[in-house]
Each structure stands twice: as structure tokens, then as C-alpha cells.
Amino acid sequence: MAFEDYDPNAGSDLATSVKILISGGFGVGKTTMVASISEITPLRTEELISERSVGVDDLAGVEEKTTTTVALDFGRITIDQSLVLYLFGTPGQDRFWFLWDELARGALGAVVLVDTRRLEIAFAAIDFFESRGITFTVAVNCFERAPLYTDVEVRDALDLDDRTPIVFCDARDRNSCKAVLLTLMEHLIARASPAAPA
Ligand SMILES: Nc1nc2c(ncn2[C@@H]2O[C@H](COP(=O)(O)OP(=O)(O)OP(=O)(O)O)[C@@H](O)[C@H]2O)c(=O)[nH]1
Ligand SMILES: [Mg+2]
16 A cells, blocks of 8 residues: 555554565664564574675674575564554675565665665665665664764765655664654655655
């Protein structure tokens, strides 16, 4: 269902289900975010990063990482009795890009998680959503050793338009992840309102 068609007072007892993607580059915290926020045990498709990944996966900046998502993460969060979000975490590595089109099918919106130590790996996800007209919010996952930038600096570095919200979060913290999703939902509502610029 398109967001414009969503009517919380449609007279049905059934909640509306909305598909949201949690995306971004390799090792930015996508699986962590889905696990933090999901009210069901999340489905994960993690595989060990093996010696065979050497030269294939770029581990620079995330050397301590031992597993990686090879298909998707899946979780669910109930916003209220009329709205349930289904969360799909994308794989982060280039070699799983072919899955993104399938995962994005029917998605209402997306979160692009970024790590300020490796901002440039966010471009692929941003380009993907911009080119498909999928509304997204950027969430900076604040790793301890990552440089601190203001939202203005992040917007500038990622060449984002003024309307795309940027939020700072800790992917390990449920309330922080909830705030990210609420920002995305508010952005989707603003985009869908008749007064919103095209
Ligand atoms: N310090 C800190 N560590 C984090 C945070 N978020 C995630 N991590 C850690 O960073 C590592 C990468 O997190 P994942 O959630 O696997 O990242 P991902 O984006 O799903 O990775 P891929 O699926 O391989 O692309 C894990 O070891 C997490 O425990 C955070 O906010 N702070
Ligand atoms: Mg993952």
C-alpha cells in the first residue's frame, strides 16, 4: 500500500503493515539496529568472515568484525494498534548488492546508517534510494572512536538535500533506534502531505 493511501481509521481492526529498510555500508550497525529494536527474535543471516574473504571484503576500519550479513535481517516493531513496522536489514557488502532490488520491493522508506570513520561507503545506499524515489533518513551511528561531526557537516559531506533528516543514534540502544524510526515516519508523513513540495 502506498503511504498516501494509509488510513488509520479505515474501520478495520487489523494493523497496517509497513516495510522499512535498514541499510548502509559494510559494518555500520544494521544488524545491531534491527536486533535492538525488534520485539520478536530477529531473523539474522550472519556468516563468519573467513580467510576466503581476504581481498574480497574491505575490513579497513572494522577489523574486529567477525561476522557479516549474507542475505537480510528481519524484525518487527509495533508502533501502536494501527501500525506495525517490518524491518529489513540489508547486507552491507558490495558482493550482495544484487539482493537490494528484491529487498526494496514494496518498501515505504529506509534508514541509511552511517559511520563517520567511513562516510563514503554510504553513497551507494543513498544513490540507490534517490534513484528509486524511496524516502530515507540518515542515521549517524555514533561509534566511540569515530570523529564527531555536526549535522551540517554530515549533510555537506554526503551531499544531502535540506529536507532529508539526519539523526544521531546508538544502534545498540532501543530508544535511540526508536527515535530514528519515528523521524523516518514523520518525514514520510511530511512528504505525503498535499502541501509538501515535490
Ligand atoms: N561501539 C559500537 N559498536 C557498535 C555499534 N553498532 C554496532 N556496533 C558493533 O559494530 C559491529 C558491526 O555491527 P553489525 O550490526 O554487524 O553491522 P552491519 O552493518 O550489520 O554489518 P554487515 O551486515 O556486515 O554489513 C558489531 O561488532 C557491533 O557490535 C555502536 O553503536 N557502537
Ligand atoms: Mg549485518
